[in-house]
Amino acid sequence: MRAAPVAARRVTATDVARRAGTSQSAVSRVFTPGASVSADLRERVMQAARDLSYRPNAIARSLSTRRSRIVAVVVAELGNQFYPLVLEALSARLQEKGYQILLFTTGPGAAGDPVIEQVMRYQVDAVVLASAGLSSALARECRGLGVPVVMFNRTTDDPELSCVTGDNERGGHRIARFLAAGGHRRPAFIAGLEGSSTSRDRERGFTAGLAEAGLAPPARSVGYYSYEGAAEAARTLLRAPARPDAVFCANDHMAIACIEVARHEFGLSIPDDLSVVGFDDVGPARWRSFDLTSFSQPLGPMVEATIGMLLEFMETPDLPTRRVVVEGNLVLRGSARLR
Structure with a gap:
């Protein structure tokens, strides 16, 4: 033998x-x-090391240094093209700093807090909470355990939590003024999740901008940040007796669904019959099929601010919490008429 x-x-x-x-x-x-x-x-x-074909043992090192050099990233909306870009940018910049990401996902629109137990099983050095569908419970628990956490692309009323966001309210306000200046008189809004700070802030700015232009609050429907949800929300709005002449969607993913429903189910011309505006300015917004007017989320500066904050908190845990708002710009394309 x-x-x-x-x-x-x-x-x-x-x-x-x-x-x-x-x-x-x-x-x-x-x-x-x-x-x-x-x-x-x-x-x-x-x-x-080359002669001996040596590779460092990251697990053994973490036991001796009490640092895993792993950052947990919690997301839900991977169908939304914005979040794969976020993951790519976070991963690339963290790798440059000697860290790797450990990805946790929850279902779109789900409460998602059961992921807390999963994250806490790993010796992560920090957490990035990048899901609109999660409550702040995970962030508070991490902070209570001494694990630095930054909320990405969302805010919270809790003063003990740090966050980095785009300028959601100003973006919604800018879109309202743009549509009003273009002669639109019946703008509507497709919301993301009702509990989402990003959707809430974008709607607040949008409604305020319309009021300043002398227009009534927008008709609204909820798209749950999903393609299917936004498609159904668009059908609800477009079946109304007073059909809107413009729709602002809380993100580009939903705006694309709105455009396709308007064109292929209602026979509407974009933008002659209906203007559509999104938020994020993801890659498909630039595709000729959609040519989507969108408020650009400044992804690079948002990621830089997030990583800078995490590194500072890991070195000095007692630093005060911070809130960073990164300005964006309205990118004009062919999905919304100017006049």
Whole structure:
């Protein structure tokens, strides 16, 4: 009978240190992002690691340093094209800082708080809460356990929680003034989730802007931040006796659904019969099929502010909470008439 193969012994930091003629702690510093190491020592250690095919053991390091260098990111609306862009940007910037993301998802429109138990099972160094559908309970629990947390693209009334958002209320206000200036007299609004701060703030700004222009509050329906929900919301609005002449949707994902329903189910011309405006300015907004006028979410600055805040909180946990609002701009395209 042939004997079972013997597994090769894993190369350790001690082996690398011996080959490089240095200490194990020096090897650890070389593989720690941001650590101060001389160029000569770094090259000797890296050459020894290449010779031995050594790879650092992140789990073992986390046990000794009590840092996993993992950041949990909680999202729900992956069908919304904005959030894959958020994940890509967060992951790229965190990797540059020596961190990896651990993704947690919840169902679109779900309360989502059961994810708390899942997140707490992992030794994450920080949490980014990027889901409009979650309550603030996860953020409060993380903060109570000393885990830094930043709410991304949403706000909360809790003064103990930090957040980074686009300028949602000003964006809604700007869209209202734009539509009023274009001669629209019956604008409507498709909301996201009723409990979502982003949808609430965009609607508040929109309603205020319409009032300043002498227009009545908008007819509204709820699209739940989903394609199917927005399609049904658009049908409800477009069947009304006083059909709207413009629809502002709380994000681009829903605006695209509105355009397709208006065109293919009601035979309407965009923008001659109906103007449609979104929010986020995701990639499909620029596609010729939609050519969507949208208020741009400044993703790069929002991600930079979020990561900067997380790193500061990880180094100095007692820093006061912060709220950052990053300005955006209305991007004019062909889905909304100017006059």
